[in-house]
Each structure stands twice: as C-alpha cells, then as structure tokens.
Amino acid sequence: MTTTEARPTDRKPPQLVDMSWDPITRIIGNLGIYTKIDFANREVVECHSTSSLFRGYSVFMKGKDPRDAGFITSRICGICGDNHTTCSDYAQQMAYGVKPPPLAEHIVNLGEAAEYMFDHTIFQDNLVFVDFCEAMVKATNPGVLARAERTEAPRGEIHGYRTIADIMKAFNPFEGEVYKEALKVSRVTREMFCLMEGRHVHPSTLYPGGVGTMPQPTVFTDYLSRLMRVIDFVKKAVAMNDDVFDFFYEALPGYEEVGRRRTLLGCWGAFQDPKVVDYRYETMNTWGKAMYVTPGIIVDGELVTNNLVDINLGLRIMLGSSYYEDWVNEQPFVTHDPLGNPIDMRHPWNQTTVPVPQKRDFDDKYSWVMSPRWFDQRTGDHLALDTGGGPLARLWSTALSGLVDTPYIKATGHSVRISLPKGDSLPETTLEWRIPQWSNTIERDRARPYFVAYAAAMALQFLEEAMGMVRAGETKVFENYEVPDEAIGCGFHEAVRGVLSHHLVIKDKKIANYHPYPPTPWNASPRDKFGTPGPYEDAVQGQPIFEENGPDDFKGVDIMRTVRSFDPCLPCGVHMYVGKGKTLTTLHSPTYGANHG
Amino acid sequence: MTTHSSTTEVSKEPERSEDRKGIDEITILWISEGMSCDGDTVSLTAADQPSIEDLVLGLIPGLPKVNLVNKVLSPSLGGEDFLAPYRAAVRDELGPFILVIEGSIPNQNIIEGDGYWTSFGNDPETGEPQTLNWWIDQLAPKAWAVVAAGTCATFGGIHAMSGNPTGCMGLADYLGWDYTSQAGLPIVNVPGCPIQPENFMETLIWVLYHAAGSAPPPPLDHMLRPQWLFGKTVHEGCDRGSYYEQANFAADYNSPKCLVKTGCWGPVVNCNVPKRGWMAGIGGCPNVGGICIGCTMPGFPDAFMPFMDEPPGSTLSSLVIKPYGAVVRRLRGMTNELVNHEPRWRHNKRKLTSGYDPHWRA
Ligand code: SF4
Ligand code: SF4
Numbered sequence: 037m038t039t040t041e042a043r044p045t046d047r048k049p050p051q052l053v054d055m056s057w058d059p060i061t062r063i064i065g066n067l068g069i070y071t072k073i074d075f076a077n078r079e080v081v082e083c084h085s086t087s088s089l090f091r092g093y094s095v096f097m098k099g100k101d102p103r104d105a106g107f108i109t110s111r112i113c114g115i116c117g118d119n120h121t122t123c124s125d126y127a128q129q130m131a132y133g134v135k136p137p138p139l140a141e142h143i144v145n146l147g148e149a150a151e152y153m154f155d156h157t158i159f160q161d162n163l164v165f166v167d168f169c170e171a172m173v174k175a176t177n178p179g180v181l182a183r184a185e186r187t188e189a190p191r192g193e194i195h196g197y198r199t200i201a202d203i204m205k206a207f208n209p210f211e212g213e214v215y216k217e218a219l220k221v222s223r224v225t226r227e228m229f230c231l232m233e234g235r236h237v238h239p240s241t242l243y244p245g246g247v248g249t250m251p252q253p254t255v256f257t258d259y260l261s262r263l264m265r266v267i268d269f270v271k272k273a274v275a276m277n278d279d280v281f282d283f284f285y286e287a288l289p290g291y292e293e294v295g296r297r298r299t300l301l302g303c304w305g306a307f308q309d310p311k312v313v314d315y316r317y318e319t320m321n322t323w324g325k326a327m328y329v330t331p332g333i334i335v336d337g338e339l340v341t342n343n344l345v346d347i348n349l350g351l352r353i354m355l356g357s358s359y360y361e362d363w364v365n366e367q368p369f370v371t372h373d374p375l376g377n378p379i380d381m382r383h384p385w386n387q388t389t390v391p392v393p394q395k396r397d398f399d400d401k402y403s404w405v406m407s408p409r410w411f412d413q414r415t416g417d418h419l420a421l422d423t424g425g426g427p428l429a430r431l432w433s434t435a436l437s438g439l440v441d442t443p444y445i446k447a448t449g450h451s452v453r454i455s456l457p458k459g460d461s462l463p464e465t466t467l468e469w470r471i472p473q474w475s476n477t478i479e480r481d482r483a484r485p486y487f488v489a490y491a492a493a494m495a496l497q498f499l500e501e502a503m504g505m506v507r508a509g510e511t512k513v514f515e516n517y518e519v520p521d522e523a524i525g526c527g528f529h530e531a532v533r534g535v536l537s538h539h540l541v542i543k544d545k546k547i548a549n550y551h552p553y554p555p556t557p558w559n560a561s562p563r564d565k566f567g568t569p570g571p572y573e574d575a576v577q578g579q580p581i582f583e584e585n586g587p588d589d590f591k592g593v594d595i596m597r598t599v600r601s602f603d604p605c606l607p608c609g610v611h612m613y614v615g616k617g618k619t620l621t622t623l624h625s626p627t628y629g630a631n632h633g
Numbered sequence: 634m635t636t637h638s639s640t641t642e643v644s645k646e647p648e649r650s651e652d653r654k655g656i657d658e659i660t661i662l663w664i665s666e667g668m669s670c671d672g673d674t675v676s677l678t679a680a681d682q683p684s685i686e687d688l689v690l691g692l693i694p695g696l697p698k699v700n701l702v703n704k705v706l707s708p709s710l711g712g713e714d715f716l717a718p719y720r721a722a723v724r725d726e727l728g729p730f731i732l733v734i735e736g737s738i739p740n741q742n743i744i745e746g747d748g749y750w751t752s753f754g755n756d757p758e759t760g761e762p763q764t765l766n767w768w769i770d771q772l773a774p775k776a777w778a779v780v781a782a783g784t785c786a787t788f789g790g791i792h793a794m795s796g797n798p799t800g801c802m803g804l805a806d807y808l809g810w811d812y813t814s815q816a817g818l819p820i821v822n823v824p825g826c827p828i829q830p831e832n833f834m835e836t837l838i839w840v841l842y843h844a845a846g847s848a849p850p851p852p853l854d855h856m857l858r859p860q861w862l863f864g865k866t867v868h869e870g871c872d873r874g875s876y877y878e879q880a881n882f883a884a885d886y887n888s889p890k891c892l893v894k895t896g897c898w899g900p901v902v903n904c905n906v907p908k909r910g911w912m913a914g915i916g917g918c919p920n921v922g923g924i925c926i927g928c929t930m931p932g933f934p935d936a937f938m939p940f941m942d943e944p945p946g947s948t949l950s951s952l953v954i955k956p957y958g959a960v961v962r963r964l965r966g967m968t969n970e971l972v973n974h975e976p977r978w979r980h981n982k983r984k985l986t987s988g989y990d991p992h993w994r995a
Contacts, residue, residue, distance in 0.1 A: 090751070090799065091668050095989065096794050096796040096989070101941075103939060104934075104941070108794075111791040111792075114669065114674070114827060115671070115672070117672060219686075223681060223913075226679055230911045230916030234916045234917060235911045236912070237672040237675055237827055238672065238826060240921070240923025247886070247922065248921075250889055250922050392748070393744045393750060394747065394748045395761070513887055514887045
C-alpha cells in the first residue's frame with residue numbers, strides 16, 4: 037500500500053534487479069535504501085528504508101534534572117544540535133512557566149538563522165548539487181549535458197554564468213568555483229552562529245529561560261558584517277538553482293515524477309516573535325501563528341491546520357517495522373492536555389522506548405527508526421507526513437497561511453516574497469518563491485536556496501530589533517524560575533531538515549518521560565503497522581528512472597537525487613550492491629570531481 | 634656556480650628524511666559509525682588552521698602523502714570501492730594506516746541473539762549488517778596508530794551516561810588502556826563534545842609528522858590526551874578569571890562575571906577552548922557566557938550533572954580563594970582527579986551495569 041497513487045504505464049515484462057545503498061550516512065543514524073528496480077519499465081518498484089543505529093536518548097534521560105535536557109539533546113545531532121537545544125528550551129519554558137527576555141529570543145533567532153544558512157548551503161552546494169553537476173550529468177545523461185552546453189542561462193546577469201553547463205561546471209566537487217566558495221561561506225555562517233550561541237555544533241550559551249551570550253554591540257556588528265559579506269552569494273545561489281532546475285524539467289520531460297509523492301507536508305514553525313510568545317500551552321495557537329515561519333499541515337494542497345494544539349494532538353508514534361517493544365499497555369503519563377483534550381497512548385508524551393535488538397528482515401522488522409504519523413481526524417488516516425527536506429514545507433506552510441508580514445518577508449497566500457538589501461556586487465533584490473505544482477525532488481531542492489535567502493532576510497530584522505534594544509539599554513537575556521514538582525511541556529521548532537518536537541513530563545522535579553522527534557524519523561520511517569511506507573520509501577517507490585545507463589553501469593542518480601532532496605543530514609557515501617551483496621557498480625558523489633579533469 | 638651549488642645543497646634534504654626511515658604514504662581510515670552524532674566530522678570541516686582540504690591536497694610541508702578515507706571527504710569511489718581500503722586493511726594488504734574512530738563503542742556482549750546496536754556496511758557473505766565492533770576487532774591490531782575523535786570515542790560521552798541501554802564505552806575501555814598500535818603508540822585521545830576543530834587537526838598532524846619520522850610521538854597525559862592541549866584548566870584560560878579572583882560571581886546568566894555559582898566547572902576541567910575560541914578565535918564557553926559542563930572529561934556527563942547547579946565544593950574554594958591559594962589548589966586537584974575518572978559501568982562484560990531498567994515505569 038503506497039501513500040501516493042500508482043502511475044499508469046504500458047508495462048513490459050519486468051526485469052527486476054535488487055539494488056541497495058547502505059549506509060547512506062546520516063547525522064543521527066546509519067541509513068540504508070534497499071530497492072528493486074525494473075529495468076524493462078525503467079522504474080523503481082519497491083523501496084525499504086532502514087536505519088542500523090540505536091542511541092536511546094529517550095531512555096537515558098529518565099530521572100535526570102530537566103534543566104539538563106537541552107545540553108543532552110543537542111548531542112542527538114552533530115549538525116543541527118542547536119535546533120535540539122532550542123526546541124528543548126521551548127519545551128522546558130512551557131513546563132517551568134518562564135518567558136525569556138525579548139533580547140534572548142532575538143539572539144536565539146539569530147543563531148538559528150545562521151544555522152539554517154550554514155547547513156543548507158553546505159548541504160545544497162557541496163552535496164545535493166554534485167548530483168546535478170557537469171561531471172555527474174556527463175556520466176548519467178550525456179545527452180542532457182550536450183543540451184546544457186547549448187542552453188543559455190536565463191539569469192546569467194545575476195550569477196555570471198553564460199550557459200547551464202557553465203553553472204554545472206561551477207558545481208563540480210573540489211574544483212568548481214561555487215563548490216569551493218560554498219565551503220568558505222559555510223565557515224563564515226558558522227562564525228555568525230558562534231557569535232550568538234558560543235559553539236557549533238553543540239551550543240554553549242543557550243539555557244532554558246534565555247541565553248548567556250553577552251549582548252554587547254560588538255557581537256551584533258560582527259554578525260552583521262559577516263552577513264553582508266555573504267548576501268550576494270545567496271542571491272546568486274537562488275538564480276543558479278532556478279536556472280538548472282527549470283532546465284531539468286525542460287530537458288527531461290516527465291522529470292516532475294522523480295521523487296513525487298502526495299503533498300503531505302508538515303512544518304512546526306520557527307523564529308519566535310518575542311512580543312507575542314509566552315510559552316503557555318493555553319495560548320500556543322496564538323503565539324504559534326505569530327512565529328516568523330508559520331507552522332502548518334498541508335494535505336493535497338490544502339492547509340489542514342496551523343494551530344500548534346491541533347498539530348500536537350494529532351501526533352502518533354507507530355511501530356510495525358521497528359525494533360521496539362510496544363508500550364500501549366503501560367499507564368499513560370498524560371491523559372489530558374492543559375486544555376482538557378484527551379491524549380492518545382501513541383502520543384510522544386505517553387511513549388516508552390524499549391529497544392529490542394534483532395535481525396534485519398524486510399518482511400518484518402528492519403529499522404531502528406519508528407514511524408511517526410499525524411492522525412487526520414477528518415478522514416481517520418494516519419498520514420506519513422514529510423518535511424520536504426525542511427524548506428519546502430516551511431515555505432509552503434508560510435505561503436498558504438499568509439500571516440508573515442515584515443519589512444523583509446511577506447507571505448501572500450500563494451507565495452513568499454523575500455527582500456534582500458544591496459550587497460557588494462548586486463543591487464537590492466526581491467525574490468519570490470511560489471507554491472509549486474508538485475511535492476517532488478526538484479521542488480524540495482529548489483526551496484532550499486530560497487530558504488537560505490529567507491533566513492538571511494529574517495536575520496536582518498532580528499539584528500535591527502536586537503541592536504535597538506541594546507542601544508536602549510534593554511540588555512537582559514535570562515529570566516530565573518523554579519523547576520516545578522510536576523509539569524508537562526512541549527516544544528515545536530524546525531530543525532534544518534524539517535519538523536522537530538520535544539515532549540517532556542516532569543515528576544518530583546525529575547524527567548519522568550522525554551521524547552524528541554526530529555525530522556529523520558518522519559522522513560526515513562519504515563512501514564508502519566498499517567503497512568504505510570515512510571516518505572523516503574514512498575517517494576522512491578514507483579519513481580521513473582531517467583539515467584541512460586543500464587543495469588551494468590547504473591549509478592542510481594535519480595534515486596539518490598530523491599533521497600538527498602530530503603536532506604539526510606550530511607554529505608554521504610553511498611554503497612551499492614546488486615543481489616546478495618554482489619557489487620555491480622558503485623557511486624560516491626565526490627568521485628566525479630576527483631576523476632574529472 | 635653559486636646557483637648550482639645551492640641547488641645541490643637543497644637537494645640533499647630528502648636524503649635526511651630517508652635517514653629517519655619515515656613513512657611516505659599513509660591512509661586514514663575514519664569510521665564514524667560509533668554511537669555518535671557525527672558532530673566531530675562536522676566540526677572538523679570548520680577547521681581552517683589548517684583545513685582538512687590543506688591536509689588532503691598536500692599543502693602542509695613535511696607530511697607523508699595522506700589518503701583520507703572519510704565518507705565526507707574521500708576522493709575514492711563509494712560502495713565496495715569506498716569500503717575497499719577498509720577490507721584491504723582487514724586482509725593486511727593496505728599498507729600503514731591510521732584508524733580514526735568517532736562515536737562510543739556499544740557493548741554487543743549484552744545482546745542475546747543476532748541483534749546489533751550499530752553497523753558499518755554489510756557482511757558481503759550474509760548481507761547482514763557488519764557491526765562496528767567487528768571492524769574495530771579486525772582493524773585495531775593492524776593499525777599503525779589509532780586516534781579517538783571526540784568524547785564519545787575517547788571516554789564514552791553522552792551515550793554512555795547512567796541508565797543507557799547499550800552499555801557503550803570509549804575506545805580505550807574497549808581495547809584496553811594498555812593497547813598499543815603497530816607503531817607502539819597508545820590510543821591518541823582527542824576529547825571534546827564535539828572536538829574543537831583545530832585541536833583535532835593539530836593532533837592529527839603531529840601524529841603524521843611522527844609517521845614522517847620528523848617528530849617524536851605526541852606527548853599524552855594519563856588519560857591519553859595531548860598534553861599541550863589539555864594540560865591546563867578552562868579556568869586558567871578564562872576571560873572571567875579576574876572576577877573569580879576577586880570573588881565576584883554572577884548570580885545568573887545576565888552577568889559578565891565569573892559563572893562558577895551558576896554551574897561552571899572551569900576550575901577543574903582540562904580544556905583550552907576559552908583560550909583558543911571555537912573557530913577562528915570566535916566563541917567558546919565561559920568567556921562568551923556558557924558554563925563549562927566538562928565536555929572533554931572522562932567523567933562527562935554524569936560527574937557534572939545537574940549542569941546548571943553550582944559545582945560541589947566551589948563555595949568553599951571561592952570563599953577561601955585569596956588567603957588559602959595553596960589549599961585551594963590541593964582541593965581542586967582532588968576534584969580534578971575525581972572528574973578525570975570514568976564511571977565504572979563502562980566496560981565490555983556480558984552484563985549491563987549502567988542502571989538501565991526497561992520496565993522502570995511499573
Ligand atoms: S567562569 Fe568558569 S572558567 Fe571562568 S573564571 Fe569563573 S569558574 Fe573559572
Ligand atoms: S570549556 Fe568546558 S564545556 Fe566548553 S569545550 Fe571546554 S570542556 Fe567543553
């Protein structure tokens with residue numbers, strides 16, 4: 037049973053080959069993709085996504101001081117650890133009933149903006165784009181490269197490259213101009229991050245109740261001068277990506293089917309508005325909608341809800357293919373939320389994690405990842421939402437809600453307008469991201485540079501407001517509190533690659549239960565107990581193959597583009613086998629740059 | 634002719650390195666499939682003095698040619714080609730290699746049956762996951778040197794905290810603290826959660842100079858940490874030290890004063906981050922407003938929790954700071970000893986002793 041409807045084809049007798057990529061290395065686990073490919077019909081017919089690493093945060097946090105939760109959960113992820121700390125602090129602030137001073141919110145927002153800029157840049161330019169670079173296209177679709185050489189780049193006056201092939205060359209690993217510049221930019225944006233949060237990856241200056249960052253003018257000046265140094269790089273990145281992605285649709289008709297699934301997107305919102313947020317559960321819908329990235333659940337193009345309370349109530353953690361014991365027969369920790377709504381036993385607040393290591397069996401249990409789903413009350417469906425790699429869901433949700441209206445960002449109901457000031461070589465620029473026709477591989481990738489621009493634009497606003505406060509002498513950054521004997525809390529945030537929630541239950545001033553849900557389980561989840569595949573599985577399964585190579589020298593580039601479009605955390609090595617471990621061919625993205633030239 | 638003779642002089646240089654019998658080419662086999670967040674690899678890409686690109690491209694004079702096999706930066710093919718050097722090393726066919734391990738090592742001995750906690754590729758025979766432990770067992774005896782990257786790999790770190798279900802531990806707990814590599818070196822531990830980027834690069838480069846025959850082995854302390862990086866305390870490099878000296882303490886995190894009463898463990902933690910900054914001299918911990926939670930230490934995290942409370946004993950030491958400097962040094966030495974020890978549950982025995990109880994709810 038797939039989430040996405042089957043695509044009609046004139047089928048030839050299938051020629052099936054087993055192919056697998058394992059591990060696709062990821063920040064929070066070891067990811068493997070196992071497929072059956074029908075070379076006669078040039079289509080992937082089956083896909084399983086598996087993770088072979090268990091780490092057990094929700095297990096060992098039990099009994100600890102709840103204030104330690106942010107420090108501990110940062111270590112879940114070595115690339116977006118700060119998103120975890122921030123989300124944990126949000127959850128704790130709800131539990132402790134504390135509202136950090138406004139300047140602290142801005143410092144956290146500025147840290148997160150730098151993180152989005154850093155992480156999306158290194159991921160898009162040093163990994164994703166390798167799949168679209170000259171060397172890769174030459175090895176997989178030589179005809180397309182020939183055409184790219186003849187095709188003038190429509191936005192050449194912005195990025196400076198004459199043809200599409202010139203852009204592709206600039207992305208060749210290790211030697212391409214953009215590839216190299218992106219590495220440098222990712223260091224500058226990380227410095228911006230360190231200015232606000234002390235250390236990257238695991239921040240040192242974030243606390244529940246605020247920050248310890250010394251709010252001296254210098255900190256903000258140092259951040260601003262770095263931001264202005266990269267602002268034109270951002271504008272160029274959007275233009276280059278647009279040129280290449282538009283070209284792909286043109287050069288390979290039907291490419292929109294690659295990685296396409298039903299539009300089932302979730303975004304939990306990011307960037308708090310310090311004027312509105314008070315972290316109370318009772319007012320969560322109000323301050324949730326005031327966030328500068330609007331939360332939302334989108335099903336088939338329709339906004340189902342942008343209320344964080346509804347989002348919270350619909351969370352369900354399913355088993356089915358995962359190596360854990362079920363917990364539904366235990367006593368619930370939380371029977372009702374603070375508004376009196378009943379809480380399901382499959383909700384993170386009530387989850388107990390009991391690992392049961394066992395063999396990998398694709399007909400039964402095959403992954404350490406569980407299957408988070410969102411229960412749609414209208415239909416009774418447990419939806420396998422994905423995050424669109426993060427930016428796609430964030431932009432889509434913000435655009436549809438039409439709530440964000442700031443000097444630099446405006447959500448219109450069908451698009452998001454982003455204004456960036458003049459940089460050293462390019463004038464003031466307004467970009468517009470429009471809701472696309474499909475939730476597919478190309479649109480997930482396209483959204484990413486737009487979100488870098490979005491984060492840069494929001495950073496400008498946070499900087500102006502923060503410096504205003506500092507100049508006015510409002511430099512308080514931390515608010516004290518008492519840890520209550522008993523409390524519950526939840527935090528909703530966006531890690532770089534998508535939704536992030538933390539659910540916390542405190543008893544006797546200690547952690548009684550804690551469950552972090554990062555984007556990976558949502559995107560990489562295995563089949564749940566209803567047999568519904570997770571998003572990677574669903575997006576790859578049934579996708580057409582455009583690569584010109586046959587089974588003997590197959591690179592799997594279309595499949596890798598799909599998996600990478602979800603942003604599986606880090607530049608990854610991909611291992612390919614055919615049949616029972618017999619190597620047919622292999623592919624590791626940087627290879628193409630190394631061999632090339 | 635002057636030019637000629639000076640050219641001749643210079644060309645003698647390589648002969649001297651032959652005298653040293655150094656290694657000309659070495660492979661770094663990096664495995665990050667321990668229980669980790671991969672934050673050490675990410676941190677490494679932030680290093681700029683020198684950068685990992687400089688190392689791989691041969692831009693650092695006097696080092697052997699380095700073949701880096703790391704899934705992020707390796708110029709080799711992926712798949713079995715990516716694993717090929719690892720498999721060649723297992724068969725003893727690779728030549729000298731440095732094994733870098735990132736992440737803590739789970740205890741497979743506590744699993745009954747065929748399960749696994751973490752794996753690195755599949756067994757070509759069975760198609761089943763090949764465990765990290767299997768790889769370490771195969772590679773450690775053959776490695777020219779072994780480097781542990783980050784606190785997880787060195788001492789166990791966060792994933793080895795009390796109540797953990799995997800029984801995981803640091804590499805030295807797993808291989809034995811008296812392990813020595815083919816080069817006769819102990820494990821080189823570079824702790825940090827994550828590694829400070831330059832600390833790691835510098836250590837790696839020292840090991841490589843040693844491989845080239847142009848440097849002695851890196852000087853390590855009793856916990857196998859590079860002495861020049863971890864020989865001093867956080868406190869000794871902290872901007873806020875003069876406040877400490879004047880017994881002028883921050884009451885909460887709004888203050889630029891000494892953070893000891895709000896949870897800073899700087900006085901007894903071995904780490905150079907306040908001095909060095911986090912990257913390019915920017916950021917850090919107490920100097921920029923973050924309490925030191927002891928993330929480089931064997932006792933991390935348990936010995937430092939709850940992080941946001943005043944460390945026990947610091948009241949006394951901060952009260953008596955001026956008149957009794959010598960006493961304070963002794964007291965602090967004792968605490969330093971204490972936090973420089975790992976909790977006893979980190980071992981590779983058949984029993985899980987971390988305090989984990991799967992049915993704690995009942
Ligand atoms: S803040 Fe920490 S490291 Fe700095 S002086 Fe105080 S106790 Fe020492
Ligand atoms: S100062 Fe403390 S918390 Fe910071 S890196 Fe060093 S040991 Fe870790």
